[in-house]
Every structure is written in C-alpha cells, then in structure tokens.
Amino acid sequence: NAGVTQTPKFQVLKTGQSMTLQCAQDMNHNSMYWYRQDPGMGLRLIYYSASEGTTDKGEVPNGYNVSRLNKREFSLRLESAAPSQTSVYFCASSVNRDRKGHSPLHFGNGTRLTVT
Amino acid sequence: ELKVEQNPLFLSMQEGKNYTIYCNYSTTSDRLYWYRQDPGKSLESLFVLLSNGAVKQEGRLMASLDTKARLSTLHITAAVHDLSATYFCAVGSTGANSKLTFGKGITLSVRP
Numbered sequence: 001n002a003g004v005t006q007t008p009k010f011q012v013l014k015t016g017q018s019m020t021l022q023c024a025q026d027m028n029h030n031s032m033y034w035y036r037q038d039p040g041m042g043l044r045l046i047y048y049s050a051s052e053g054t055t056d057k058g059e060v061p062n063g064y065n066v067s068r069l070n071k072r073e074f075s076l077r078l079e080s081a082a083p084s085q086t087s088v089y090f091c092a093s094s095v096n097r098d099r100k101g102h103s104p105l106h107f108g109n110g111t112r113l114t115v116t
Numbered sequence: 117e118l119k120v121e122q123n124p125l126f127l128s129m130q131e132g133k134n135y136t137i138y139c140n141y142s143t144t145s146d147r148l149y150w151y152r153q154d155p156g157k158s159l160e161s162l163f164v165l166l167s168n169g170a171v172k173q174e175g176r177l178m179a180s181l182d183t184k185a186r187l188s189t190l191h192i193t194a195a196v197h198d199l200s201a202t203y204f205c206a207v208g209s210t211g212a213n214s215k216l217t218f219g220k221g222i223t224l225s226v227r228p
Contacts, residue, residue: 033215040125042204042220043159058215090158103208104149105216107158 002026006091006108013081013115021076021111023091031094032074033058033105034066036087043090049074081115088112118143120207122219129195129226137222139188139205147208148188149216150179152201159204195226 004025013019025032030051035043035058045058049068063085065077074093078085092105119142129135139148150162163172165181165188172179176199178191188205202223206216 035218040220043206043218045215045217048215059217103147104161104164105159105206106161109158 004091004093004106004108006089006111008111009109010112011114013078013113015082015115017081018077018079019081020078021089021091021113022073023075023108024073025091025093025106026072027093027106028071029093029095029106030071031103032068033092033094034064034074034076035090035092036060037090037110038087046076046089081113083115086113086115118145118207118209118217120205120217120219122205122222124222125220126223127225129192129199129224131196131226131228132194135192135195135224137190137192137203137224139190139207139219141186141205141207141217143186145183145186145207145209148181149206149208150188150190151204151206153204153221154201162203192224195224197226197228200224200226 007022033048034046037043044060046064047058047066049055052071055066067075089111091108094103094105121140148165151159152162153159163179168183170181176193181188202221204218204221206218209215
C-alpha cells in the first residue's frame with residue numbers, strides 16, 4: 001500500500017522557472033494538503049483541499065497555485081520560482097472526520113526544492 | 117488565528133534521565149497530535165489527544181492534554197539515543213475542516 005506518493009523527490013530550479021509538484025494518495029481520503037518546511041519554522045500550510053473540487057488558501061499561499069485533479073491527486077504549481085521558495089514540500093492527506101472525531105494526517109516523503 | 121508554540125526548541129538530553137516538553141496553543145481546539153520526524157525523513161504520527169485529561173503512552177513517551185490550559189506535554193522517561201528526533205505538535209481547528217496548525221518543533225538530542 002503506497003499511501004501518499006510525491007514526485008519528484010529532488011528538484012533544482014532557476015529563478016523564474018516553473019514546475020509542478022505531484023501528489024497522489026491511494027487511501028480514499030477526502031482532504032489533501034500542501035505544507036512547506038523551513039528550518040526553525042515548522043510546517044506551514046500552503047493550500048488545502050477539503051474535498052474533490054474545492055481548494056482553499058492556507059497560511060503561505062503567495063507564489064503557488066494548486067489543482068485537485070480528482071480525489072486521488074493534488075498538485076502544487078510554482079509559476080515563477082523564487083529563491084524564497086527553496087524548501088522541503090510535504091503533501092498530506094486525511095479523511096475529514098472519522099467516527100472518533102479525529103483525522104490524522106498521512107504524509108508523503110517530501111520534495112526537496114532548491115531555487116537558485 | 118490559531119497559534120501553536122513549542123518549547124524549548126532544542127533539548128539536549130542525557131541518557132537515562134527524564135524530560136518534559138511542552139506545546140501551547142492559542143484558541144479552542146478539539147484535537148492535538150504529536151508527530152516525530154527523523155532527519156531527512158517524513159513525519160510519523162505518534163499520538164492523537166481528543167479530550168481534556170487524555171493521556172496516551174507508547175514506550176518511553178507519554179503525552180497528555182489539558183484543554184483548559186491549552187497545553188499538551190510530552191514526557192520522556194529514561195531517554196535513549198533512539199529518541200533523538202524532532203517532535204512536532206499540531207492542533208486542529210474546530211469544525212468539519214481537518215486543517216492542522218503545526219508548532220515549530222522541538223529537536224531532541226540524547227547524549228551518552
């Protein structure tokens with residue numbers, strides 16, 4: 001069972017280039033998330049999708065766009081990469097609420113992005 | 117806006133000793149999670165705490181939640197090297213949305 005799969009694992013971009021980070025989950029989860037992790041900053045939410053067909057901004061959405069392609073896939077796009085977007089990006093998924101009232105996040109392995 | 121604070125941000129622990137780390141949050145929440153991250157790896161879920169007074173234990177780690185104080189503690193008993201990692205707490209916003217807000221993480225290093 002793959003869980004949450006992110007591609008690519010590593011990427012180096014030049015300032016101004018664009019790219020799309022891919023994320024897919026096979027757990028039939030409703031909600032999907034993109035976080036970025038920077039040293040000393042913890043994880044900050046970029047965008048999330050509570051269900052197929054909906055997306056919402058998180059804490060740090062500027063410079064990013066997302067697409068919830070279907071229930072399984074949630075992509076993150078950088079239209080014009082900047083050095084400030086150098087980070088580790090994590091995709092995660094969860095059910096909205098289970099019967100116990102909690103919805104743990106399941107994380108992918110991360111994408112390490114460097115923008116020069 | 118929900119804010120989550122963890123302290124200390126770094127803790128050097130001696131093998132065999134006990135320690136406690138803390139997670140404070142700013143607004144009402146109905147769930148709190150602890151995650152572990154090893155260097156260069158993804159995040160692994162450790163505990164979920166859903167109610168005031170909840171206590172969960174796994175091996176040398178015990179987590180508790182005081183919703184009135186908006187505080188969770190993670191107690192480490194007889195630290196061992198394998199516990200060296202970064203520990204994050206994450207707090208859920210109320211309502212149907214599952215969005216979590218993470219603290220900055222506490223890096224634990226266990227020395228002989």
